[in-house]
Amino acid sequence: MELFIRETLEKVNDTSTVRSIKSVSGGDINQSFYVETNLRPYFIKVNEKVASHFFQVEAEGLGLIKETGTIRVPEVFHYDCPDGDEKAALVMEWIEKGSSDASHSLGKSLAHMHQHTSVKYGYGKPTFVGELDQPNEWCPSWTEYYSRYRLGGQLKTGVTKGTISGLREERLRKLIDEIEGFIPEKPKASLLHGDLWGGNWMTSRDGDPVLIDPSTLYGDHAFELAFTELFGGFPSNFLDQYNAYFALPDDYQDTKPIYQLFYLLVHLNIFGEMYGSQVDRILKTYVG
Numbered sequence: 001m002e003l004f005i006r007e008t009l010e011k012v013n014d015t016s017t018v019r020s021i022k023s024v025s026g027g028d029i030n031q032s033f034y035v036e037t038n039l040r041p042y043f044i045k046v047n048e049k050v051a052s053h054f055f056q057v058e059a060e061g062l063g064l065i066k067e068t069g070t071i072r073v074p075e076v077f078h079y080d081c082p083d084g085d086e087k088a089a090l091v092m093e094w095i096e097k098g099s100s101d102a103s104h105s106l107g108k109s110l111a112h113m114h115q116h117t118s119v120k121y122g123y124g125k126p127t128f129v130g131e132l133d134q135p136n137e138w139c140p141s142w143t144e145y146y147s148r149y150r151l152g153g154q155l156k157t158g159v160t161k162g163t164i165s166g167l168r169e170e171r172l173r174k175l176i177d178e179i180e181g182f183i184p185e186k187p188k189a190s191l192l193h194g195d196l197w198g199g200n201w202m203t204s205r206d207g208d209p210v211l212i213d214p215s216t217l218y219g220d221h222a223f224e225l226a227f228t229e230l231f232g233g234f235p236s237n238f239l240d241q242y243n244a245y246f247a248l249p250d251d252y253q254d255t256k257p258i259y260q261l262f263y264l265l266v267h268l269n270i271f272g273e274m275y276g277s278q279v280d281r282i283l284k285t286y287v288g
Contacts, residue, residue, distance in 0.1 A: 005035055005044060008089045012077045014039050029131050034094060041094035043074065048087045055079040055090040057127045061214035062092075064191060068116045071109035072210045096205040106201065106209035106234075107241025110224075114190035114246055118218040121145040121189050127215050129195060129266050132157060134215060141186055142220055146262075147179040154265035163268050168276070171283035172265075175258075182258050182286060184249070189218040196224055198233010222252050226259035257282045 002021055009018070016038035024034050030045040047054065059079040066073050074095055080088035122145040123136035135153050139145035155172050158164025164172060175182070193200070194215035202210050225248060228234050242248075249255070261282045268275040 001031075001033075001046070004046070004087055004089070005033065008044065008078070008080075008091060009035070009037065009042075012091055030090075036094075042077070043092045043094045045090040045092075046087060048082070049085045050082060050088060051133075052081045052083060053126070054082075054128065055088055056081055057125065057216075058090060058214065061127075061194070061216035064216055065113065065193070065211060065214060068113050068191065070112040070116070071106075072204065072208050073214075074210070074212060095202070095210055098203045098205040098207055100203060100207040101235065102203040102207060102209040103235030103238050104241050105207070107238045107243075108245050109209055110193075110196075111242045111245035114192070114221040114224065115188075116191045118189040118191070121217075121219050122149060123217045127194070127217070129215050130270055132266060132269060136217065142189070143180050143183060143185045145219065146183060146223075147176045150262045151176050151179070151265070154262065154269060157269045158265065161269055163272065163276075164265075168280055168283065171280075171287050174287045175261075175283060178287065179258075183255050184220060187220040187222070187249070190221040190224075192217050192219055192221065192224045194224070196227055197231050198228075201234075220255075220259075221246065222248055222255055223259045223262075225252070226256040227263050229256065230260045230263055258286065 005021060006018060014037055018035065018037050020034070020036040022034045024032050030047045033044045033046065035042045035044050045055070056079055059076045062073045062076055065071065075093040078091040082088035120138040120140060121142045122139045124138055126136055127134045135149050137149065151172065155164060155176065159169065193211055194217050195213060200211065200213045202212065204210050225239065225242065228238070261279065264275050264279050268279055
């Protein structure tokens with residue numbers, strides 16, 4: 001691994017002495033390293049046997065967020081597009097974590113980020129959500145995109161894996177068919193992080209909120225906020241601060257479970273039946 005990291009650093013024109021390579025926590029999918037050279041410190045993710053666009057779409061998502069000028073993300077120095085089973089790396093800025101409370105800035109900054117919009121919904125290329133493929137296309141309506149590529153994508157994965165069948169499958173298909181009755185057809189198509197759970201944001205040493213590991217798309221901002229409420233990891237006043245700058249719709253509490261359903265389906269398809277009861281409860285509530 002040390003040799004691979006040294007070869008990767010040459011791709012960012014850093015041939016200075018490598019002073020330290022330390023394995024760090026960085027999720028279950030990649031190997032992650034703190035690497036310090038005489039030039040600077042880096043955060044480097046390494047994986048193998050991944051799709052050629054695996055790190056590319058993460059890097060592009062970070063770039064889209066950075067372009068808004070609303071919230072900090074790590075600077076990307078390099079990413080590999082692997083061919084076959086070879087190792088691939090994503091080289092980024094190392095950001096020191098801080099201990100201050102960034103809740104006000106996080107809510108405000110995310111609200112401003114969500115006000116950067118597109119004329120269409122979805123995303124123009126496939127991405128990933130966790131370790132699962134996330135198919136995407138541009139759609140003229142949010143209902144079409146969400147039903148076809150979000151709920152429909154997880155339905156297809158679940159049927160293949162055997163996690164979605166029987167009554168659960170019938171209810172999910174019915175919800176997809178009737179989705180126009182539950183979520184807005186054409187809300188603002190906001191730039192969304194797309195995988196915003198508590199582990200995908202941090203506070204820098206300077207006290208700034210930082211977003212990491214995006215799975216970007218353009219869609220209803222309520223979709224993003226619903227996920228922040230699913231597993232926790234956000235300050236208690238985060239939603240209040242967000243709402244002060246970009247108000248959530250009046251029917252947010254009604255649509256929230258429909259949006260959380262997608263992420264619960266993802267967890268069902270990755271981790272198994274421990275998420276089945278939550279999925280079934282939402283489906284039963286909305287389609288009987």
